[in-house]
Amino acid sequence: MNCIRDIHVFPLRIPMIRGFSFASGSAGEAGGWAPHVLVKIIDDEGCYGWGEARPVAQWSYETLETVTSTLRRYLIPAVLGLEVHDRRGLHERMNSCIGRGPSTGQPIAKAAVDVALHDLIARRLQIPLRTFLGGSSEKCSVDLSYTLASTDHDELERDIEAGLESGFVHANFKCGVHAEKDIRTAETIRTRLTDDSFLWADANQGYKLHQARRCASEFASIGISVLEQPFPADQRGLMRALRASTRLPLAIDESCVSVADYFEYVSQSLVDYLVIKVTRSGGIWPSVGQIRVAEAAGIPLLVSGLADGLLTKLASCQTAAAFGFYGPAALNGSQFIDESILYPDKPNIENRGSVLLDESVGIGVEPDEAGIRELLMADL
Helix, strand or coil, X not given: CCEEEEEEEEEEEEEECCCCEECCEEXXXXXXXXXXXXXXEEECCCCEEEEEECCCCCCCCCCHHHHHHHHHHHHHHHHCCCECCCHHHHHHHHHHHCCCCCCCCCHHHHHHHHHHHHHHHHHHHCCEHHHHCCCCCCCEEEEEEEEECCCCHHHXXXXXXXXXXXXXXXXXXXXXXXXXXXXXXXXXXXXXXXXXXXXXXXXXXXXCHHHHHHHHHHHHHHCCCEEECCCCCCCHHHHHHHHCCCCCCEECCCCCCCHHHHHHHHHCCCCCCEEECCCCCCCHHHHHHHHHHHHHHCCCEEEECCCCCHHHXXXXXXXXXXXXXXXXXXXXXXXHECXXXXXCCHHHHEECCEEEECCCCECCCXXXXXXXXXXXXXXX
């Protein structure tokens, strides 16, 4: 029986090349740094897998410090010695030491361990992660969605042009701060995209009910594809009220951490999409559970992240591709962080608005350990 022998934790500071703000806060400023935690799982035979956590304090309650301490003091001791292929057991052990509140406890920290284990298993089998999850090993690509976060008209125009010049077809924009500005932003972006471009609005919990109703009505007329997370995560009653008053497709993000969360929204007919976010949901294993609920309900998928690194981006794309989803994916880390020191070959994997999934085993990428040492936070 092959078991988990060791797990290493690497808290990193990755340079931010652009600021990234949204209704509930910020993921960092240009010239600053972004908190990331890499995890390396090693089994009895020396095989390994990589995972990543990307905590953002204003988006969730996890921080660089809590992810690092949760991993080292609780999750790692709980899972050492576990049989490598026991994915259910992995989550049972993690949940036994960091339990549920209203929803999954410390999902971002748990996701890093889960993703690393999935990478390890697929590497041991010498197949791509998507094949391990039930998909084809044939080369494919996943289209990305370009994130637009500015409310300044001139800056927005420049950002749109930059996205189009980079080869992006689809876009998503941050809203939820000021209804009238959000409507003007939607109009500006929509006129620059083709008719078949997918354009989604992400409010990041920012609206009051009257604002959401106003924007949803206008967004539907403009041709916005979906409105994501208009209300605070615990305000399901507001979603019911909005659902009754709009024909615009709706989705949730911060409200959907566990499989049970998503099941509740689906059972009440409150959502039209499943937004897969591997780190938010505690990893690939729970994300697949959410996908199964969506499939049973006939609900299509989307993929998103929050300035995640390339490792999480590929893990998310591998998971989605296993279920026949090839975009759009709002995995926007490359717009905001510089991780070239970790992934020197990144331009061969991500370019022209898409991610290439080749026949490489596991997730399909691993960080350069010399780069890790350079970005490592030695005081944690």
